[in-house]
Amino acid sequence: MTLEEINYIAQTIGVVAILASLVFVGFQLRQSTEQSKQANALARADMGERTMRTFGDNVRDLMVNNEMAEIFRKAMFEQTDLTPVETTRILFYFSLTLHAHRTAFLQVKDGLIDERVMAVFDQNTAWHLTSPIFAREWRRLQRSGVFGASDFSVHVNTRFAELYPAPATTERAEEAT
Template structure:
C-alpha cells in the first residue's frame, strides 16, 4: 500500500468523522431545543399557578361575610358607608389593579399564553362594570405605567356600567326555580323578577366620570 492509498483512506476516515460529528451535533441541538421548550412551558405553568393563587386569595376575601356587607354598602353609596369601608375597599381595589398590572406586564414580555390573557381581559372587563371599582381606578391610575393605564381605560370604556340591583335576591331565587324546574325537580314558587335596573336605580357616585376621561355609559 503506497502513500497515495494511505492518504485516501485517511481522507475517508476524516470525512466519516466529520459527518458523525455533525449528526451528533444535530441531535444535541435538537435535544437542547426540546429542553428549552419544556422549560418555557414549565415557567408559564408556574406563573399561571401564581396568578391563579392570587385570584383565589382575592375571591376568598370577597366571599367573607364582612367583606360582602362592606361591598354592598359601598355599591349602594348609602349613608351607612364609613371611612373604614372606603379604606378597606381601596386596599382591595389596589390588589386587583396590581394583580392586573403583573399579568399585563408578563403578557408584554411574552410570558403569558394568548388564551390565558384573553380570559384575564374578559374577567377584568366584567369586574370593571361596578362603579366602585371604576372610581377606585380613577384614584389609582396615576400609579401605573402608561401602557397599563391605556389598557384598563379601554376596558372601562367597553364595559357597561352595572349598579347593585335591589331585587338581586328575588332574581336569584327566580333563576334557581327555573333551573330546578328545567331539570325536572320541584321548587317552591319564586317571585317573578322585576326588570333589571342600571344607573337610574341607584344614587350616582360623585366624581365617577372625571378621573378616567371617559363619558359615563348610557344608563338605558
C-alpha cells in the same frame, strides 16, 4: 499500500468522523431545543397558574371573610356610604386586584401567560369599575401617576369601554343601524 494512499484513507475516515459528529451534534441540538420548549411551556403554565391564584386568593378573601364580603357588597351593589375603615379596606382590596391585573398584563406582553388568563382579569376589573367607589379610585390612581398614561391604563380603559359601552354611545350606535 503507499503512505499517500494511507493519508487519503485517513483523511476520508476523518471527514466521515467529522460528519458523524456534526449529525450527532445536530441531533443533540434538536433534543435540547425540544426540551427547552417543553420547559418554557411548563414555566408559562406555572406562571399562568400563579397569576390566576392571585385572582382566586382575592375572591376567596371575600368569600371567607364576612366583614369584607359585606363591605364589598355595599361598595359594589348598594353604593351606600362606607366608614373610613371600610373605605380603606375596600380600596386596598381594589388596589391588590389592579396590581394583580397589571402583573397579568405585563406577563401577556412578555409572552409568559396567554390571553385567556388576561381576559378574566379584564372582565373582573371592568366589572369593578361599574361601581362608583372603584371608578373614582381608578381615576385617582391614574391622575396620581400610579398607573398614569401607561399601556396598562389605556388597556383597562379600552376594555371597560368595550365591555360596558356608555348608554349614549349605545343609543347612537343603534340609531345608526
